[in-house]
Amino acid sequence: MQRVLVVYDIVEDRVRAKVADACADYGLDRLQYSVFEGCLSRNHQEELMLHIDDLMTQANGSVVLFPLTEDNWQRRLEVVYA
Numbered sequence: 267m268q269r270v271l272v273v274y275d276i277v278e279d280r281v282r283a284k285v286a287d288a289c290a291d292y293g294l295d296r297l298q299y300s301v302f303e304g305c306l307s308r309n310h311q312e313e314l315m316l317h318i319d320d321l322m323t324q325a326n327g328s329v330v331l332f333p334l335t336e337d338n339w340q341r342r343l344e345v346v347y348a
Contacts, residue, residue: 267305269334272314274300276327284321285329288314 271313272289276282290296294304305340306314311331318329 267307268284269305269336269339270303271312271332271334272302272329273331273332274327276325278325278327281321281325286317286323288317
């Protein structure tokens, strides 16, 4: 399992919602409106991106999956306001 960050910018509302649902279905957690994170095996990363590729044939936009090392994730910087 490897931590991943999925970031997307999709014009079509319906497709954007389906991509968000796909990310959630794979167990990823929403960090922001168009950003999900979580842990996936390499096979699940590829499956998710193939599924998203099928969805994106109906819309303009982009989806990027960034694999992260645990060390990189632990060194992230955050500013959180409650």
